[in-house]
Amino acid sequence: MSANAKQKRTLGEWLRGYTGQKYLTTFFFLLIPIVLLLIFTLIPAVNMFLFSFQKRDQLGVNPEWIGLNNYITLFTQSEYLSTFKNCLYYLLGSFVQQALALLIATTLCSKLKLANVFKGILFFPYMMNGVAVSIIFRKFFTKGDGIISSEGTLNSILSIFGIPGISWLNDPNLVNWCLVFASIWKYIGFDIIMYIGAIQSISPDIYEAADLDGANGWQRFWYIVFPGIRPIVALQLVLAIKGAASVFDIPYIITGGANGTSTFVIKTIDTAFTYEKVGLGSAMGIVLLLIILIITGVQNLLFKERK
Amino acid sequence: MAKETYTSIKSYQFKETPKSVRIAFQVLKYVFLVVCCLVVLIPLVIVLLGSLKTGTEYLQSNVFALPEVPQFSNYITAFTKGHVLLGLGNTFLIEIISCFGTIITGTMTAFVLQRFSMLYTKIVKTIFLIVALLPSISMQVTVFQIVNAMGLHDNYLAPILMYIGTDIVSIQIFMQFLDNISVSLDESAFLEGCSYPGVYWRIILPMLRPAIATVLVIKFVGIYNDFYTANLYIPHHETVSTALYNFIGPYGAQWEVIFAGIVICIVPTLIIFLSLQKSIYSNLVSGSVKE
Known part of the structure; x- marks a missing residue:
């Protein structure tokens, strides 16, 4: 009798039951996120893939299929290839940044007064507005904006030591390093916090054991701290490579990509919006995506091995 | 949990290093951190000082000079x-x-x-x-x-x-x-x-x-x-x-x-x-x- 009744449940009853509710809730709860995902991510991603084989402008009037030509342009013309080279500055810079952050984090974790004040000061730039940071560094490096003695900050410091002023942002050999410096200044705080977290999660028992064995400071770092935080170091390096491949805001605002400072992403945006070559810009977007996918793949392989 | 770990690392001390070396090392640590913090703070302090100066004062004075009379007109x-x-x-x-x-x-x-x-x-x-x-x-x-x-x-x-x-x-x-x-x-x-x-x-x-x-x-x-x-x-x-x-x-x-x-x-x-x-x-x- 009851089994019979169950089979003849009306739609309304089914909707109020366990399964029905589950499907209804899923449908309505995911409605908005999925629509937004389609509009702002999935459709643009598919478009980007298709456009990368086309010659087209911003309005998309008469697009022309040109096969792999966009990709060939990208990898043969020095205008585009040189932006890869610029990313190498940031990659090198981020290795320096990781080493320095690790050193600072290790120091902050030792017996120290005011450790929290130091930590706070070093971390704060990470939270600051990127435009503000970029403008600050424009002034920090620029020489002689003023009429009489208003030198850039860095030159004013150097003049205290009797070193003549240098036009940092005009010298093509120096400008990229200046931008890398600004980028380290802003982002190092995050790495410091990551490393402090990793160092503090090492069990104190291990230190005591090492202490009994008479280990010195360097041995403590190399044989205990470093192996303990190696997964975080590896993760940080992967993030650093991804970051170097997609540098954008600091060079975009400080130099606008002029004077040989354009990065791959700045070039992508310029190509698509300033020169209205949407097809070529899309191809650049796809290339960056492929680079990131490869790095992520390598990262997954590495971390699986560890486990 | 993390806090406990932190304090016990802090209270950890080298046993065999002589005191003078230990003090020198400790001083070095502070010098290192202070230099790092100065690198962070100097660009920010310049901005604060500059924002309190008048236009001509800013152009004529050294970037590190304090404003003669702090101005708030720039903020307005x-x-x-x-x-x-x-x-x-x-x-x-x-x-x-x-x-x-x-x-x-x-x-x-x-x-x-x-x-x-x-x-x-x-x-x-x-x-x-x-x-x-x-x-x-x-x-x-x-x-x-x-x-x-x-x-x-x-x-x-x-x-x-x-x-x-x-x-x-x-x-x-x-x-x-x-x-x-x-x-x-x-x-x-x-x-x-x-x-x-x-x-x-x-x-x-x-x-x-x-x-x-x-x-x-x-x-x-x-x-x-x-x-x-x-x-x-x-x-x-x-x-x-x-x-x-x-x-x-x-x-x-x-x-x-x-x-x-x-x-x-x-x-x-x-x-x-x-x-x-x-x-x-x-x-x-x-x-x-x-x-």
Whole structure:
């Protein structure tokens, strides 16, 4: 009798039951996120893939299929290839940044007064507005904006030591390093916090054991701290490579990509919006995506091995 | 737990190093940290000093010289003529709607994806994981045309919808947190006659409060500092970032006014940082490891 009744449940009853509710809730709860995902991510991603084989402008009037030509342009013309080279500055810079952050984090974790004040000061730039940071560094490096003695900050410091002023942002050999410096200044705080977290999660028992064995400071770092935080170091390096491949805001605002400072992403945006070559810009977007996918793949392989 | 570890590492001492070496080492550590902090602070102090000087004073004095009489007129200029006040207003408007939207849709999505295991949710989950890898700025090359086609260019809705719709990290944080909330809790509520939306509203949402705080901090700071979305999609409605960026043109020679604008822009960040310092350290880290 009851089994019979169950089979003849009306739609309304089914909707109020366990399964029905589950499907209804899923449908309505995911409605908005999925629509937004389609509009702002999935459709643009598919478009980007298709456009990368086309010659087209911003309005998309008469697009022309040109096969792999966009990709060939990208990898043969020095205008585009040189932006890869610029990313190498940031990659090198981020290795320096990781080493320095690790050193600072290790120091902050030792017996120290005011450790929290130091930590706070070093971390704060990470939270600051990127435009503000970029403008600050424009002034920090620029020489002689003023009429009489208003030198850039860095030159004013150097003049205290009797070193003549240098036009940092005009010298093509120096400008990229200046931008890398600004980028380290802003982002190092995050790495410091990551490393402090990793160092503090090492069990104190291990230190005591090492202490009994008479280990010195360097041995403590190399044989205990470093192996303990190696997964975080590896993760940080992967993030650093991804970051170097997609540098954008600091060079975009400080130099606008002029004077040989354009990065791959700045070039992508310029190509698509300033020169209205949407097809070529899309191809650049796809290339960056492929680079990131490869790095992520390598990262997954590495971390699986560890486990 | 972490705190205990910290103190015991702190109380740890070398046994065999002579005292003089130990002191020298300790001094070296402080010198190193002070130098690092100076590198961070000097550019900021210059900005503060410069913002308090008059135009001629700024041009004629050394960057490190203190202002003779602190001036606040630069701040007034920045606020009114430099549109910083307007920018702050616009930014907070976008912040409030976007944060609210992210929390509602993010928690709802995480609830469904983490609690219900069916083909549909599994597919959506996988798509989210892949989508999180897409480089956001490059994507604007094709997003821009869609926003244009929708007629949303120069409309506040464009950045707001984007902030809500492309935030996978928040969903991941919520899901991670839901992993640790027992399913038996919502099942018993369901058996007592509570519907699934009811379970979400009465049980899940209140329990997610710490995760919501995390997402709020990350989201707030992220939107406050975002420059490119506003620059591209709402060029005629300045946010803090674009107002500052647009300063460079007309005020190119008036660094003291630009500096005042920078100080105004940094103050809200500084207040948030000082009041939430500890949770920011743990939240930002937990937010990024999930990437």
